[in-house]
Amino acid sequence: MARAPRQADIAAAAGVSQTTVSLILSGNTDGVRLSESTRQRVLKAAEKLGYVPDPVATRLASSRNHMLGVYTFASAFPTDVDGFYYPILVGIEEEAAALGQDLVLFTGTGGLEAPADDKLAIRRTRIADGCLFFGRQVPEEPIDWLLGGGFPLVYIGRRDELGGRIPFVGVDYVAASAAVVDRLVELGHREIRYLRSEDDAPSSSDREEGVLAAAEKAELDARRIVVRAEDAEVAALIERWRGEGVTAVVVEETDTGSLSAALLDAVAAAGLRPPDDLSLAVLGQPKDHPEVSGFEVPRRELGRRAVRLLVDQITASGPRIAEHVLLDCIPVAGSTIGPA
Amino acid sequence: MARAPRQADIAAAAGVSQTTVSLILSGNTDGVRLSESTRQRVLKAAEKLGYVPDPVATRLASSRNHMLGVYTFASAFPTDVDGFYYPILVGIEEEAAALGQDLVLFTGTGGLEAPADDKLAIRRTRIADGCLFFGRQVPEEPIDWLLGGGFPLVYIGRRDELGGRIPFVGVDYVAASAAVVDRLVELGHREIRYLRSEDDAPSSSDREEGVLAAAEKAELDARRIVVRAEDAEVAALIERWRGEGVTAVVVEETDTGSLSAALLDAVAAAGLRPPDDLSLAVLGQPKDHPEVSGFEVPRRELGRRAVRLLVDQITASGPRIAEHVLLDCIPVAGSTIGPA
DNA sequence: CTGAAAGCGCTTACAG
DNA sequence: CTGAAAGCGCTTACAG
Numbered sequence: 042m043a044r045a046p047r048q049a050d051i052a053a054a055a056g057v058s059q060t061t062v063s064l065i066l067s068g069n070t071d072g073v074r075l076s077e078s079t080r081q082r083v084l085k086a087a088e089k090l091g092y093v094p095d096p097v098a099t100r101l102a103s104s105r106n107h108m109l110g111v112y113t114f115a116s117a118f119p120t121d122v123d124g125f126y127y128p129i130l131v132g133i134e135e136e137a138a139a140l141g142q143d144l145v146l147f148t149g150t151g152g153l154e155a156p157a158d159d160k161l162a163i164r165r166t167r168i169a170d171g172c173l174f175f176g177r178q179v180p181e182e183p184i185d186w187l188l189g190g191g192f193p194l195v196y197i198g199r200r201d202e203l204g205g206r207i208p209f210v211g212v213d214y215v216a217a218s219a220a221v222v223d224r225l226v227e228l229g230h231r232e233i234r235y236l237r238s239e240d241d242a243p244s245s246s247d248r249e250e251g252v253l254a255a256a257e258k259a260e261l262d263a264r265r266i267v268v269r270a271e272d273a274e275v276a277a278l279i280e281r282w283r284g285e286g287v288t289a290v291v292v293e294e295t296d297t298g299s300l301s302a303a304l305l306d307a308v309a310a311a312g313l314r315p316p317d318d319l320s321l322a323v324l325g326q327p328k329d330h331p332e333v334s335g336f337e338v339p340r341r342e343l344g345r346r347a348v349r350l351l352v353d354q355i356t357a358s359g360p361r362i363a364e365h366v367l368l369d370c371i372p373v374a375g376s377t378i379g380p381a
Numbered sequence: 382m383a384r385a386p387r388q389a390d391i392a393a394a395a396g397v398s399q400t401t402v403s404l405i406l407s408g409n410t411d412g413v414r415l416s417e418s419t420r421q422r423v424l425k426a427a428e429k430l431g432y433v434p435d436p437v438a439t440r441l442a443s444s445r446n447h448m449l450g451v452y453t454f455a456s457a458f459p460t461d462v463d464g465f466y467y468p469i470l471v472g473i474e475e476e477a478a479a480l481g482q483d484l485v486l487f488t489g490t491g492g493l494e495a496p497a498d499d500k501l502a503i504r505r506t507r508i509a510d511g512c513l514f515f516g517r518q519v520p521e522e523p524i525d526w527l528l529g530g531g532f533p534l535v536y537i538g539r540r541d542e543l544g545g546r547i548p549f550v551g552v553d554y555v556a557a558s559a560a561v562v563d564r565l566v567e568l569g570h571r572e573i574r575y576l577r578s579e580d581d582a583p584s585s586s587d588r589e590e591g592v593l594a595a596a597e598k599a600e601l602d603a604r605r606i607v608v609r610a611e612d613a614e615v616a617a618l619i620e621r622w623r624g625e626g627v628t629a630v631v632v633e634e635t636d637t638g639s640l641s642a643a644l645l646d647a648v649a650a651a652g653l654r655p656p657d658d659l660s661l662a663v664l665g666q667p668k669d670h671p672e673v674s675g676f677e678v679p680r681r682e683l684g685r686r687a688v689r690l691l692v693d694q695i696t697a698s699g700p701r702i703a704e705h706v707l708l709d710c711i712p713v714a715g716s717t718i719g720p721a
Numbered sequence: 722c723t724g725a726a727a728g729c730g731c732t733t734a735c736a737g
Numbered sequence: 738c739t740g741a742a743a744g745c746g747c748t749t750a751c752a753g
């Protein structure tokens with residue numbers, strides 16, 4: 042394969058030094074003045090040779106290469122939760138394109154390798170100007186290392202680890218969840234149940250926090266509200282709750298959506314028709330069920346904002362401070378909530 | 382934070398040269414022998430300093446960077462045809478991860494910029510070791526330029542441009558489509574219609590070719606079989622075909638899936654229930670309609686094979702030849718085809 | 722067995 | 738106005 046042309050090749054072709062080529066191509070006209078004729082000659086030679094700067098060399102020598110990393114702790118294109126992550130990726134791509142940034146997907150550990158390899162894979166993200174991270178857990182050591190080195194990074198989703206030093210763009214699940222319960226209370230519901238998964242992701246505890254805050258405000262018996270369950274237990278719960286006089290059920294929407302799907306199935310199987318027999322709300326947007334009341338997570342915007350925050354960090358001149366952004370959810374009125 | 386430690390720091394600490402450190406840390410024991418004591422001293426110093434190799438420098442110094450480009454001519458994450466491309470991306474990511482390659486998504490022109498910019502964006506793909514291309518059209522000039530420079534690239538989808546010099550992994554739509562018509566003929570159907578889009582993508586003409594080949598073999602009147610139509614015209618066609626005694630309809634599945642969706646809707650609206658009132662087949666897999674007869678496009682495998690072909694090209698020692706791979710589709714029996 | 726040196730392709734002071 | 742030189746942190750011949 043013919044070598045890719047370098048600045049030195051352009052320099053030879055244009056009869057100038059490699060330094061001059063670098064100056065002209067990088068548009069680094071800071072305190073420098075170059076004759077227009079030289080400039081044109083260089084530009085023409087570069088065009089003719091089809092010059093493309095080597096991003097790796099650029100990054101070694103300077104600091105930017107206009108590549109943003111995207112690191113997911115599982116798969117960037119998960120098959121079981123595609124409906125969840127896809128809009129975020131769409132947002133990331135949109136904003137990156139708008140800002141002239143390419144994306145580097147680090148495929149590091151597809152879950153196949155030992156978690157020990159995570160460390161190296163995460164450190165490799167340094168080849169980009171900065172990196173977006175997705176995922177429930179935070180591998181503290183490598184992230185701390187990146188942060189300590191001043192490497193720009195942004196998590197997608199709220200992260201409190203490492204003393205709050207991790208910049209993130211998250212979703213205000215607390216407020217959105219509280220609003221859903223508020224609405225039920227306003228409609229006269231007193232016997233409410235909140236069904237959540239066993240998993241302890243921040244997005245789960247945030248939702249619970251919002252639910253409990255609203256319950257407390259309404260002076261409901263908070264101890265009875267929260268119920269942790271597996272998908273398989275849902276049908277039995279529905280039965281029990283009917284006996285307890287429950288009039289409204291709220292369920293967490295997780296990335297797989299399996300818990301809310303299980304609930305919707307169980308409700309239908311029990312012959313209950315919301316909102317008449319039971320009010321139903323999902324803390325999120327269940328797939329293929331736009332009629333269900335709840336809220337919409339601004340996933341696309343999440344991706345866009347994360348990219349913007351990252352680029353801000355990269356271009357920031359002063360010392361960076363950890364930035365934390367929480368986006369509001371969009372309330373979904375739906376048709377599954379009614380008077381108690 | 383103090384500077385990240387470099388090999389030179391370790392060298393100083395261990396009292397050896399930086400070269401020796403590099404040799405020991407990279408495990409590059411090829412023709413070299415190092416005393417175990419030196420080795421231990423260096424390893425210990427590296428550990429103590431918390432050394433992590435700089436991936437950027439590593440990649441500059443070695444020739445490959447283990448990054449594969451992914452270039453899409455529109456958006457890598459299209460919102461209207463997500464169901465179509467997503468599995469391909471999944472396959473690409475899987476195989477890339479398995480082969481230890483990172484992915485660079487070129488966001489070049491999201492359709493916003495003039496096609497002239499395509500040229501530069503496409504050339505930028507050279508920062509990777511090789512690149513995968515998606516898309517209906519081939520911008521000949523930049524692709525030719527890449528090919529001429531010996532840059533490894535693979536198209537996803539059959540491409541005949543540039544004198545067949547473009548390596549690709551495609552799908553054997555001809556054979557799969559013919560097989561569907563064969564099946565209908567075996568079941569006694571003689572009045573068959575093939576509904577296709579106006580668009581002239583290779584995947585469309587391949588399907589038509591397969592349909593016509595099967596029709597010819599069965600000595601059907603080929604002139605009446607193929608019908609090009611827009612989504613909006615489908616309902617009227619159904620009506621007409623009933624008058625013509627049509628017993629089976631085959632429809633093309635495009636990336637948006639809108640034509641097959643229009644047909645399924647029109648058939649249902651006309652009160653026709655396949656396979657009793659009409660046999661129905663889709664040349665592909667319509668979204669959310671697993672019961673429809675036809676075939677499944679091996680999209681995930683398409684992504685995987687494309688990655689493998691690309692990596693083969695990259696690692697090939699001798700002169701590369703354009704490789705063309707066609708994958709078989711998986712027949713879907715379905716329940717919408719019956720006897721005439 | 723180990724080191725001095727060149728080089729990967731750029732940027733960035735520093736000289737003219 | 739432009740060039741020679743050093744340097745980013747590593748790898749890889751090439752000498753001892």
